[in-house]
Amino acid sequence: MSESAAAQLAEPPPGAGGQPSPAGHDGVVDAQAEADGLRFLAEVSEALVSTLDSDESAARLAELVVPRLADWAMVAMLDDDGRPTGEEARAHRDPARLVDLDAYLTGRVRGTADDSPLMAALLTGEPVRLPVIDPALLEPVLGTEEVRAAWRRLDTTSSTIVPLRSRAGTIGAIALMNTGDRPPHTDAEVATAVEVARRGALGLDNARLYGRQLMVAETLQRSLLTPPPQPDHLQIAVRYQPAASHMHVGGDWYDAFQQPDGSTLLVIGDVVGHNVDAAAAMGQIRSMLRGIAYDRGESPARILTRVDGALSGLHVGTLATALVARLEQRPEQVGTGRRILRWSSAGHLPPVLLRPGGRVQLLGSTAERLLGAGMITARTDHELELRTDDRVVFYTDGIVEHGRTGIDEGIERLTGVLERLHGVPLEDLCDQLLDRIVSGRTDDDVAILAIHCHTETNPRTP
Structure with a gap:
């Protein structure tokens, strides 16, 4: 867009809530108008690069063009196959009219002639201007009296539809709608709208691409988090909740499996970083640890030491916290409901022991380096005897640091x-931990692995 076009957008047009442009074209006025127009475009760019959520980006774009370029606006996106997604961001200069706007957009009949200007903009890649809204064009759209009444109250008189074009082609369109006495869009306003759409499309495309990457990361992550076994007299529950806020997905994992001697191995960890790379690194470390731990009845400390050696020898440049725990029964403990929990921590957070009466105990351990730190030295084992109805909860830092705590x-x-929660069934306990601490949007992934030691004389309760 030329600087002169931006300059002509200095104030909303008369009749749209703005003040009439001052008469004359002296240099001071032109300079102020030009600066104002450029500030607006900069605001558009800044607002749309500050989020990587495509829905939020679309909503911000609609809000930014109202009332400067339109009295109300609607942003429609296309899916990967070039079809409308059906989800539309919208904004209106008058909050009292939002109800009518929602009633019209959600209640109108889709796939009718009303879509032809939108489709024309999408197919040609050029703006489509409607200086006058033809009532005949709307007749097939307004299927109910409620929708017709909402449209009348919106009092829309003209519009311009501008495609949103990115590097990959047209990804959607923004409809700029004028109401009442506001005149149709001028050439300068259309030029500005095209520049706004270009910047908006870039932000939306980046958000969509990032969203796809995060979807891959989450899919990969979930595919590796397999259901845990349920050994006799031991219940294991797991939870994984991906991040929503800032979309920090990837890296947290849990694992549980039985070794050939009947012992149960429990693992929880967190790869440094987020995104597809972190999820892939998590899968590599998880598989490596699982393979190393399965074939020998070694202690957790020895398992972590061997994983360190493999990471170093194979030049896997990844850092991760991890805690490995082994549940085993000595011959004299069989039938008593008692067993040994042996664990070793590579920089991971301490598990929490929950006794039947509600007393909790942190299972602290010696602070030791993360996996992949490059130093291969002996690690430390810790052990504790567990009794019937004892529970142990393992977790990642997403639940601890939620809310920037x-x-x-x-x-x-x-x-x-x-x-x-000491008397709550194990599955409900995991759910309530999430509900009470990280309900809603979370800043980081959360993984939980919890065990409940049941009596050896009665079947395990569900």
């Missing part, structure tokens, strides 16, 4: 919630 405060919050 410090680690110590987050662990204290977690243990406080667990104290109040």
Whole structure:
């Protein structure tokens, strides 16, 4: 867009809530108008690059053009196959008219002649201007009296539809709608709308591409988080909740499997970083640890040491926290409901032991380096005897640091919630942990692995 076109957008046109442009074309006025127009375009760019959520980007784009370029606006997106998604972001300069706008957009009959200007813009890649809204064009659209009444109250008199074109082609369109006495769009306004659409399409395309990458990461991550076994007299529950806020997906994992000698191995970890690379690295470390741990009845510390050696020897440039725990029964413990929990931590957060009466205990351990740190030295094992109805909860930092809480405060919050859940069935306990601590949008992935030791004389309750 030329600088002169941007300059002509300095103020909304008369009749649209703005002030009439001052008479004359002296240099001061032109300079102010030009600066104002360029500031608007900069605002569009800044607003749309500040989010990687495509729905939020579309909503911001609609809000930015109202009322400067239109009295109300609607942004429609196409899917990967070039078909309308059916989801439309919208904005109106008058909050009182949003109900009517929603009634019209959700209640209108789709696939009718009303779509022809939109389709023309999508197919040609050029703006489509409607200086006058033809009532005959709307007749097939307004299927009910409620929709017709909403359209009348919107009082839409003219419009311009501008395609949203990205590097991959047309990804949608923005409809700019004028109401009442506001005149049809001028050439300068259309030129500005085209530039806004270009910048908006770039932001929307980036958000969509990032969203696809995160979907791949989450799909890959979930495919590797297999259901846990359910050994006799032991219940295992797991949860994985991907990040929503900032879309930090990838890296957290849990694992549980039985070794040939009947012992149960439990693993929880968190790869440094997020996105597809972190999810792929998580899969590599998880598979490596699983293979190393299965064929020998080694202690958790020895398993982590061997994984360190493999990561170093294979030049896997990834850092991760991990905690490996092994549940085993000595011969004298069989039939008593007691068993040994042996664990070793590679920089991971301490598990929480929940006793039947509600008392909680952090299972602390010596602070030791992360996996992949490049130093291969012996690690430390810790052990504790578990009794009937004891529970142990393993978790990643997403649940502790939720809401930008410090680690110590987050662990204290977690243990406080667990104290109040001591009598709750294990599956419900995991659900309520998420509901009470990380309900809604989360800043990071959350993985939980929990066990419940049942009596050896009665069947395990579901």
